[in-house]
Every structure is written in C-alpha cells, then in structure tokens.
Amino acid sequence: MSKNILLWAVLAVVWSSSFLAIKIGLETMGPLTLVAVRMVIGTTVMLIVLRSFRCHCRRICTPGVSCLSVD
Numbered sequence: 001m002s003k004n005i006l007l008w009a010v011l012a013v014v015w016s017s018s019f020l021a022i023k024i025g026l027e028t029m030g031p032l033t034l035v036a037v038r039m040v041i042g043t044t045v046m047l048i049v050l051r052s053f054r055c056h057c058r059r060i061c062t063p064g065v066s067c068l069s070v071d
Contacts, residue, residue, distance in 0.1 A: 021038075022034065025037070
C-alpha cells in the first residue's frame with residue numbers, strides 16, 4: 001500500500017512542477033519557444049526511458065503525420 005502512496009506523491013510533484021515551469025518559462029520566453037523546449041525535453045526523456053527498458057522503436061512514415069511505434 002505504501003508503494004502506491006509513494007507513486008501518487010511522485011505523480012503529484014511532477015504534475016505540479018509542470019505548472020510552475022510553465023509560469024516561470026512564460027516570463028522568460030515566448031509561448032511557441034516554450035512549447036518547443038517542452039516537446040524536446042519530453043521526447044528526450046521518453047526515448048531514454050524506452051531505451052532503458054530495451055524497447056525497439058520504429059518510425060512509421062505517413063504523409064503529413066509523424067508517428068512512433070513501440071515494439
């Protein structure tokens with residue numbers, strides 16, 4: 001039971017820190033730049049996590065749409 005509470009606490013901290021980062025980020029850069037930075041950071045973290053679990057990623061190319069498939 002304590003593991004579930006710890007996971008909820010971690011989720012709450014990560015979720016709330018996102019709002020704080022947006023508030024601080026909007027004071028120093030424009031909205032489009034902030035979104036681009038957040039997407040790059042999120043993609044980097046996602047790829048690191050996928051690589052650490054040894055997931056193989058392949059890219060499916062569709063005209064006008066970019067998708068990522070995890071095997």
